[in-house]
Amino acid sequence: MNKKLLLDQLERTVSLKVYPPQRIVSLVPSQTELLADLGLGDSVVGITKFCVHPSSWRKEKTIIGGTKQLHLDRIRSLKPDLIIANQEENDREQVEALAVDFPVWVSKVVDLSTALNMIAGVGEATNTRTSAEDLMLKIKTSFASLRSFPTHSCAYLIWRKPYMVSGGDTFIQAMMEVAGFENVFGHQNRYPEVTMEELAAADPEWILLSSEPFPFKEKHLTELSVVCPNAKIRLVDGEMFSWYGSRLLRSADYFRILREAN
Structure with a gap:
């Protein structure tokens, strides 16, 4: 050896x-x-x-x-x-x-x-x-073949009770940008807690509910729609936004489908 x-x-x-x-x-x-x-x-x-x-x-x-x-x-x-x-x-x-x-x-x-x-x-x-x-x-x-999409403001939630979001110095933030999303909490670091009032004040056009670490489900869409009634709220596969190994082989296509379907 x-x-x-x-x-x-x-x-x-x-x-x-x-x-x-x-x-x-x-x-x-x-x-x-x-x-x-x-x-x-x-x-x-x-x-x-x-x-x-x-x-x-x-x-x-x-x-x-x-x-x-x-x-x-x-x-x-x-x-x-x-x-x-x-x-x-x-x-x-x-x-x-x-x-x-x-x-x-x-x-x-x-x-x-x-x-x-x-x-x-x-x-x-x-x-x-x-x-x-x-x-x-x-x-x-x-990723080179992924076309640019119109930029929409977005909040990416990773936890519930309390709500926690991805901030601006994370890998998730980088993937949000690739997918054409502007993080409304990008001015904060890491994974800050946010209140319903702060989420409503940020008024994102999209809210993405990650499958991990908190396993958001369909039942959680309603409570967020009350907070941000005008937002598009979607459940997303957290691995596509936060896993940075060979899972990236699937991420670009996932982002394309997510944006084209809405």
Whole structure:
């Protein structure tokens, strides 16, 4: 086995003692799916309870907790050659604790460009460069073919009781822009809480209710229509707006269908 030095998206040097890595733990659902699509099924040994794609892995791999509540002892017992994490989705203290004993490659994804860079980085870290480059080309092509739509003001809700929305410094924000939406809460950071009064005052033309992390359903449309009676309110697949791995292969077509159907 060879050794290798890598640079992650936080500009940290990550030293792999085993290259290519034979025992990989993924701490992020969208990056778990990416590892599967890069053909690394035999190398991935641990995933989170939220890693739902591919579904078969939930029975085949060791579940190492949630993205922000990892079972560190369980991860250590797997003796990983590489751990793949994300700055936003994982707890910093837990990631730093793991990095004392294991190589941890951390992604930082804020838009399509950094998502593509993440795919390239994971390809380099796992010795799957060719597959990663092919995937990146397909994603770039799909987004390049997405036509521009008239811009509409929009609120993207991720939680209920209290209502929480996507702010302006998120990957969701970047995907909203690609789909032709102007985020009415784009001036706020991260995922702020908003009241019904604030939502009404923002008066968005569209309200998108995400399927995750809160599972909005048809029954929630009515309560939002009372707050913003003139808005188009739609349930949307949160994975298309917030997953930044190989799921991006489907996002551009999803945005096109969403806009053309309305």
